[in-house]
Amino acid sequence: MKGRVLPTVLVVLIVLLAGCAGGGNGDVASGETPTDSDDSGGDVTLVENRTAALIEAGSYTSTWEMAFDSDGERAGATTYTHAVDYENERSNFGMRLAGEEGVSTDHETFYADGTMYSRYGSDEDATYQVATGEFSPGDTMFSVESSFASGADLEAFEAAGTETYDGVTVTRYERTDDPTWVTDQATDGEFTWTSFDYVVLVDEDGLVRYESWGGDGVDADGVEQTITFSYSLTGVGSTTVEDPDWLPAAQEQSGQ
Template sequence: MTTRLLTVLVLSLVAFAGCVGGEPAADDGTGVADGGAAPVDRSDLSVEATDRLLRDAGSFTATWSYSTTEAGETTTITNAYQVDLQANRSIETFTMSGPDARTDFETFVADGSAYTRYETDGEAFYQVRPQDDTSFQSAVDRGTLSYESVDDARLVGTETFDGVTVDRYEYSDLSTWRQIGAGAFGSGENVTVTDFTVVILVDADGLARQTAWTLTGETDDGETVSVEWRYEVTDVGSTAVPDPDWLDEARAQQTDTAA
């Protein structure tokens, strides 16, 4: 059932991007609702602005994760990128873990070659191919959805994230998900959504350091199900991409294959 839940909720992201918004709180004409904090300025959270800020920084680490919990079991997909634009090097790590199996791969790109290590249930093998580094755009693209759904988010305070001060914005609208109807969490599963929250952490430069949404619900028989989607940008300007410890093994396999 966990696999079905994961598949359906990935598809639900499309609905999320198109539906989130709801009715804004009363506005007094100043752009500040309920006498509180101003809404997120989407010009500061655009993909174009993120592209510029990360290029100017020269290096960064971007991590995207997606977790589902059902019947007490959690399945998590994590995709992380370490990118050094100045050295033109990157490493991408993908992990899918759950109660049944674990699958991993890493791709290291440097000097026009991509070295990939695949591992499934403890068995590893390698692939080497020519490739320019495309990890920068891949990392930014992973976070694109996070900029589609924050029009009505409200500033609720400041905090520290990855060593920098960030503004915390939040948004919640249960009606967005209730309108999806029965079966949204899986075939035949009626779920009542009990919590839906989006959190965006924005630094002083206008870079969204973290965007996360969580969705929790309860089935008709009382089972709790939940999902979390998260995108984080860390080590901005200080990410280094060393050779992975398996690089020599990958090169040796390439030599053996060529021979």
């Protein structure tokens, strides 16, 4: 029973966020009526070119996570991480997918000094690939970015003051209404939310520094479910991409 909703929620929502709503190309509140409040998030201006802004900053780390609990137990989780140092042309991308049966995918790529090192699996089961190439941190298996492209995407949110996140001042935007854009597209209407909240933090330069949504609900069979999503952008201008601990094994296998 616990695995019933998992494939639908995790797989479809990952595609939804990565495509229609992900990578800064989507309207997360499509089909919903924007608020008329003077405190709506639509008043904010987001940076037009995220990549250009981060290149100018020099470095960053971003993390994208989605988790799913069923009947009080972890049923699945997907995590993507991306650390980039533009000044020293170093980057690291990681992807980890886990379900009730354990970790199904554990992949990492590291680039430094004109060489891309890739790890598939972990520990004694790990295999490696090594290839030379140009520094192209944008060429990853998943774009680890926020779902928001412009301030218009935040029209359904309300500004809730300022705070400090990762050492910078950010404005907090919130909404707690029923997320029909998730429910209808990912669960075929067979999921009823009992609690939900969505938070977005935007810095003074218009970069989305943090985004999270999640809550509890009940599926068509009455099983309690919890779905959570988060995206974070940290270390802007201060990220250092270190050598991964598996690098010597990759170099040895390739004869370097």
